[in-house]
Amino acid sequence: MKKITFICTAILAAGVFSLQAQDHRFVEENPTKPDKTEFWDPEIRVVSPGKTPSDAIILFDGKSLDNWETVKDGSPAKWKVEDGAMTVVKGAGNISTKQKFTNYQLHIEWRSPMEPETLKSQGKGNSGIFMQGMYEVQVLNSYQNRSYRNGQAGSIYKQSAPLVNATSPMGEWNTYDIIYTAPKFTINGGIDTPAYVTVIHNGIVVQNHTKIQGTTEYIGQPKNPVHGPGPISLQDHGNPVSFRNIWIREM
Secondary structure, X not given: OHHHHHHHHHHHHHHHHHHHHOOOOOOOOOXXXXXXXXXXOOOOOOOOOOOOOOOOEEEEOOOOOOOEEEOOOOOEOOOEEEOOEEEOOOOOOOEEEOXXXXXXXXXXXXXXXXXXXXXXXXXXXXXXXXXXOOEEEEEOOOOOOOOOHHHOOOOEOOOEOOOOOOXXXXXXXXXXXXXXXXXXXXXXXXXXXXXXXXXEEOOEEEEEEEEXXXXXXXOOOXXXXXXXXXXXXXXXXXXXXXXXXXXXXXX
């Protein structure tokens, strides 16, 4: 009896599946008029382009460090502001934006100082820009100054080398345009989607939707702590690197 019941149930289930597989009630025919594939609402938000887009948040206007604080203790940033630029003061420490961000387009310009030829590799024009305070895009005087490839200008520090070396000579300004997508984490602390970054250095793509493996450690493997929005941080590596024209567009 049980065997017969099982067989009947299986046949019934197969029949239902067959009917569902052939059910075309919810299948739309290919549209025959163009307006069926034209979507008008909601209307696309207007942003005025230019040197600074109209919807950009100005992080540094060349006049004050009011939007920045010292990473170590949250005190006012102590870097030097002069001639429209902020410059690292050795020993003043890393600085971060007071505001925190997730996904964004970041514009930042930086300049290596004029330093003697006795300084080499990582000792020359060294700083860094940290996404969410923990993922570093390297700043370095990489103009005729060889260093390890995953530590030169435009690298995701100690992870991904830039596609090319587009660094300007000492004393000249460099431009980074960075498109960053923050990581997403699972409910139990795993990685659902890693962080990705695109870096355009002086108009040249040097990172193309590059996966960030985790925190950019000086020693050891990347770590992946669960976190939410984070600041933009700039590194005091002891070299008087300058920054200017810093703005961000949240996405």
